Amino acid sequence: MEKERSRKEIKMPHTFVIVFFVVLAAAALTYFIPKGTFETEDVTYIQQGEEQTKTVLVPDSFTYVEDESGEAVKEGVSLFEPYGGTGFLNYVFEGLVSGDKWGSAVGVVAFILIIGGAFGIIMRTKAIDQGILSIIDRTKGREVLIIPIMFFLFSLGGAVFGMGEEAIAFAMILIPLVVALGYDAITGVMITYVATQIGFATSWMNPFSVAIAQGVAGIPVLSGSPFRMVMWVVFTIIGIAYTMWYANGVRKDPRKSLSGEANRYFKEYNQNQDLNSKFTLGHGLVVLTLVAGIGWIIWGVIEHAYYIPEIATQFFTIGIVAGVIAVIFKLNGMKINDIAEGFTDGAKDLLPAALIVGMAKGIVIILGGDAAGEPSVLNTMLYSAGNLVDDFPAAMSAWFMFLFQSIFNFFVVSGSGQAALTMPLMAPLADIAGVSRQVAVLAFQLGDGLTNIIVPTSAALMGTLGAARMDWGTWVKFILKFQVVLFVLASVFVIVASLMNFQ
Template sequence: MKKSRFQMPDTFIIIFFVVLLATLLTYVIQPGVYETKEVTFTQNGEEQTKTVLDPDSFTLAEEKISVGIFEPYGGVGFLNYVFEGLVSGSKWGSAVGVVAFILIIGGAFGIIMKTRAVEEGILSVIARTKGRESLIIPILFILFSLGGAVFGMGEEAIAFAMILIPIIIALGYDSITGIMITYVATQIGFATSWMNPFSVAIAQGIAGVPVLSGFGFRFTMWAVFTLVGIIYTWMYAKSIRKDPTRSIAYDTDDYFRKDFKESDIKARFSLGHGLVIGTVALGIVWIIWGVVKHAYYIPEIATQFFTIGLVSGIIGVIFKLNNMRVNDLAEGFKQGAKDLLPAALIVGMAKGIVLILGGDDPASPSILNTILYGAGNMIDGLPTALSAWFMYVFQSVFNFFVVSGSGQAALTMPLMAPLADFVGVTRQVAVLAFQLGDGFTNMIVPTSAALMGVLGAARLDWAKWFKFQIKFQLLLFTLASVFIITAVLINFS
C-alpha cells in the first residue's frame, strides 16, 4: 500500500506560521487601547478586587505596532518570539512560571519512574481488575470533571496524566483514552462549573451577577456534558481495546507498552514500592488540600511535586528499588525534565503569539484590544439568541490568545456584560457564553500550557491530538450552542 506523501506539520511548525500570520496582522490592523478601572465583588464571604477594562473608553493608538523581523534590546520581533515568549510573565503564570512548572513536574516524576514503583503498581492493578477494567473510565472521568468544576483543575492534570496514562495503556487502551479521562474531563468540569473560583465566579463578579448564582442550570449542564464525555470516551476506548492498532497514538504508545512485555507481566510489588506509591498518594492529597484550602498555585504545587519526587527517590535508594543509587535521583530528574522539554518550549512559543500582537494588557496598545472591540460592534444589532450564540463563538476564538480563565474574564466580561444588556440578553447568559467558550477550546488550542504539558506526558504530538479531538469539539460545540439558546429562551438569570 502506497503511503500518502502528506505529512502533518509538527506543532513547532504550526506555531511558527501562526506567529508569521500574527506579525502580518500588525501591519493591517490598528492597535487599540482601553482605560482600566477596579471592580469589587464578594466571593466566599470575602471582598475581591479585579482590574478590568472600561468598555466605553476604547481608542485607536496613533501608530501601528508593525513588528519587525528582529528587535534588539529586549524588543519583540518576529524572530524574537521564542525567547521573549519563554521569559514573559512571572512565576505565577504563563509563560515562565508554567515552563518551570512543567520541567519540575517532569523531573519529579522522572525520579518516581526510576524506582519502577509505578510499573509494579500497574501490574498489580491489572492482575486485580480482570474483567472490571471498563469501570475505571466512568469513575475517573467523574472525579476529574468534579476537580475542574470545584477548584478549576487544569495544570494539575499533567501530573495525574503521568501516573494514569501508563495504567490505561497497560489495560489495553491508549494514551488518548488516558488524556480524555484526565485533562479533557477536567476541562468539561471547568467549562460547565457552577462554582469554579478561577472563571465563573470571577466572571459573575465582574458582570455584576450574584457570585455562584445559577446553580441549578449549571449543575444540570455539568451532568449532561460529563455523561456525554463518559459515553464518547467509553465507546472510543472499547473500539481501541478490540484493535489497538486503530489508534493514531499506537506508535507513540509503544514508549509505555515496552514496560509491560509478556516476559515482565508478573508483578514484583514490594514494601519499598508501596511506600513510594503511598508517598505519591499522600502528596496528591497534600496538593488538593493546598489548592482548596489555601489557593495554592503554580509555585507551591511545583515545590510540592518536587518534594514528592525527592522523598520517593530517597525511599528508592534505601530499599534499592531498581538498584537505585544516590546519583540515580539526579539522572531520573534530568530524564524526566528532558521528556517534557518540548511541551515547555511550546508554552513559551505560544505566548510569543500574544506578545507579537501587543500583549493582553487592555491599557497597552494591542491588536487583541481592537479585535475585542470589533467583536462587540459585530454582535450589536443581531437577534437576541443569535447575539448570545456569537458571544459564545467569540469567547471560543478569543481563548486561543488568552487561555487563562481569569485573564479572559477580565478582558472580555466588562465589554460583554453591558453589551448583553443592550441586545436583550441577561448577564447570566453572557457569563455562560464566556465559561463555555473559555473551557471547551482549552482541550484543543496549542496555546494551552496545561494541554501541551499533558500531551508531552503522553508523548503525543499536538497535530495527532487535533485529528482525534476535532470531532469531539464539534459535538461539544453543538451541545453548548443548544444550552446557550435554551438559556436565552428561558431567560436564564
C-alpha cells in the same frame, strides 16, 4: 491499495511549525490592524465571604493609538528588535521569558519542567509500574470501569477547584495503565485532561473562571448553580460515553488507534517491567507518598488557593521524598545520584511541551500583549468583535458571545485573564442586546473551557500531550469530531439559557 493509501496520507506538521506560521499570520495582522487601548479600573466582589479585587477594562474607554494628524497608527512588527524589544524573530525568547511565576509563560514552563522532573524520580523507583501490574491483576474482567470512574473524578476536579495543569502529572500515571489494559494513549488523555476541561467549562463553582467572571460582570458570585450542575452532568455523561465508545473500539481493533507511536512507546515500556517482581513495602510507601501529596495539593488549592508556584513545589517535595524512600529500600537499585538523574530525565521528557508554551505566548506578544491598558492589536480585535454583539437578536447575540469567547481563547488561554479582558466588555453589551449577564458568563465559561481541549496555546494541553508522547497534529485528528459535538451541545445550552432568560 492499502500501502498506496498510507503513502499518500498527509502527515500533520510538527507543533513548532504550526505555531511558527500562526506567529507569522499574527505579525501580518499588525500591518493592517491599528493598535488600541482601554482605560482600566479595579473592581471588587465577594467570593466565599472574602473581598476579591481584579483589574479590568472600562468598556466605553477604547481609543486607537493615533499619530500627530489624528490617524490610527498601524505599527507593523519588525523582523528583529534588539535590547529586549519585540520583533518577529524574537518571539521564542520573548515568549519564554514573558509573564511571571504566577502564570504563562515563565511560570508555566518552570511548572512543567518541575512536574516532569518529580515524576521522573517517581517512575525511576518503579513503584508506579508495580502498582499498574497489581491493578491489572486485580481488575481482570472489570477494566472497563476505570474509564467512567476516572473521567467522572477528573471532571469533578475541574468543576470544583479548576483542575487543569495538574492533569499532566496524572496522565503520567494513568496512560501507561490504560495502554497496559489494552486501550491507547488517547484514552488516557481523554480520562485525565479532557475530563478536567469539561468540568472546568461547565462548572458551577470554579474559582478561576466562573467566580471571577460573575464578580467582574456584577452578578452574585456562584449564582445560577442548579442550571450549571445539570449542564455539568450532561456534558460529563456524553464525555464518558464518547470515550468508552472510542476506547472499546481500540481495544477490539488496535489498528483504529490514532496514537500508534505513543502506544508502541508505552507497550515497550510496560514489557520491560519485571513481571515476577513483587509490590513491596517500599513501593507501597512511594505510592502512599504520591497519594498523600495529591491530597495535600487538593487541600491547598481548595483551602488556600494554591497555584503554580505552590503546586510545583509540592510535586517537587513528593519527588524528593519518593526518591529518598527508594534509596532506603533499594527500589530498582536506586542510589542518591539516581534521584538527580531521574529528575533530569523526567524534565527532559517534557521539555518540548515547555518550549511550546513559550512559543505560543509569542503569538500574543507579537499582537502587542494581553494587557487592556497597553496599546495592542489584540485590544482592537476585542473591541471590534464586541461591537458586533448588539446587531443580532438576543439568542443569536448570546451564541455569538460564545463563538467569540471560543476564538479569543486561542490568544488568552488563562480563564481568569480572559474573564478580566472580556467580561467588562461583554456584560454591558449583553444588557444592550437583551441578554442576561448570567448568559454572558455562561458563554464565556463554555467558550473558554471547551476550546482548551484543542488549542495549541494551552500549556496544560501541550504538557499532557508531552506526557502522552503525542504531538498536537495527531491529537487534532482524533479530537476534532468530539470538539464539534461539544461545540453543538454548548451552543444548545447557550441558546436555551438565553430563551429562558437564565438569571
